[in-house]
Amino acid sequence: MRKIILSAIGILLIVFSFLFAKKLIANKNKPKPVKEKVVKTVFTDTVKNTTVKIIxxxxxxxxxKRRVELYAEVQGVFKPSRVLFKPGQKYRKGQTLIGMDAAEYYASVQSAKSDLYNTLSSIMPDLRLDFPDVYKKWQSYLNSFNINKSTPKLPEMTSDKENYFITGRGIVSSYYNVKNLEQRLYKYNITAPFSGILTEALVTEGSLIRSGQKLGEFIDxxxxxxxxxxxxxxxxxxxxxxxxxxxxxxxxxxxxxxxxxxxxxxxxxxxxxxxxxxxxxxxxxxxxxxxxxxxxxxEENAFEIDRNLLLEDHEVFVVRDSILDVIPVKPVHFSDTKVVLKAIPDGTVILKKAVPGAYVGMLVRPFKGETSKTTAK
The missing domain is CATH 2.40.30.170 (Efflux pump adaptor protein, beta barrel domain)
Structure with a gap:
């Protein structure tokens, strides 16, 4: 009985071993599963070369554009006025910006004018006797002389004798001394060179202004x-x-x-x-x-794309029969986000948006809902 049981177990082991071996052989010859090809959908654009503005x-x-830094050329006390000297204050052309007290200096100017007038008066008798032909000219000048107005220009001297006589009496030097004092007197009032606005004020009314001191800034x-x-x-x-x-x-x-x-x-x-x-x-x-x-x-015959579409070797991806390829291009201008290209044939289909991991030979499918053409700027 024992021998019969052992014989049955042996037969069963042989049968199971045969079946297991047969299964292994069948699995070895089974064909590998074919991976399905992945086709990525991409956005494309059709090149149409036009004239692109380089911006x-x-x-x-x-x-x-018109600004003036105000400086004092003379010394004096800033006199109060109707218009306050403050930032934001508007002034018309010729309106006084700053007026300084010039009473003392004005008196010295009047004194110099008076001296010139007295000198002219003293030579009139000699002119009448020695130069009767120019006497009327100088008499007319003396009559027009007004000490409260600007000193008029001296009459033109027509002969050397007249020139020597007038110059020798010190009239010419006195005249230019008076004109110099008058010009300096005008500097006690600073007027607006154009209509504008005060943007900076560094002095206030009643303060002592010194020569060379900056007073403010005035702009148009x-x-x-x-x-x-x-x-x-x-x-x-x-x-x-x-x-x-x-x-x-x-x-x-x-x-x-x-x-x-x-x-x-x-x-x-x-x-x-x-x-x-x-x-x-x-x-x-x-x-x-x-x-x-x-x-x-x-730039004529050019096309503009995003900078991230331009490859390192000055190439761009194109789509040919649903496969990615590259073509060389010629960049002519770079901006922060765009690049202007030349040497791309019209009708070439290029990528409109970058594709992560793109490579030559990659299968792609253009997105059907997009517009294939762009309007040139």
């Missing part, structure tokens, strides 16, 4: 200019009179300006060239920070 970005602060708020530094590569592109669009930092307001001046030299340190942009708007204030977009030139 140079720049920024800077506004400064009044109607025209401002912005100084911008641009790369030397744009030197040949900048032209006086070019229109410029300016925006504030919030990009909520837009102003129109123009290039008024371009510096003739390049900064040796920064290798930049300085341009000046004029802008007029009643909402602008000195010191405002603006961003400018200068229209440098127009």
């Amino acid at each position: 140079i970005p720049a920024n800077g602060s506004l400064v009044a 708020p109607s025209v401002y200019e912005m100084e911008v530094a641009l790369s030397k590569g744009y030197a040949s592109l900048l032209k006086v009179g070019e229109p410029v669009t300016l925006n504030n930092l919030d990009d909520t307001e837009t102003y129109q300006g123009r290039v008024s001046r371009v510096n003739g030299s390049i900064d040796a340190t920064t290798q930049t060239i300085t341009a000046y942009i004029d802008v007029e708007n009643e909402d602008l204030k000195e010191g405002m920070y603006l961003e400018a977009r200068v229209d440098a030139k127009e």
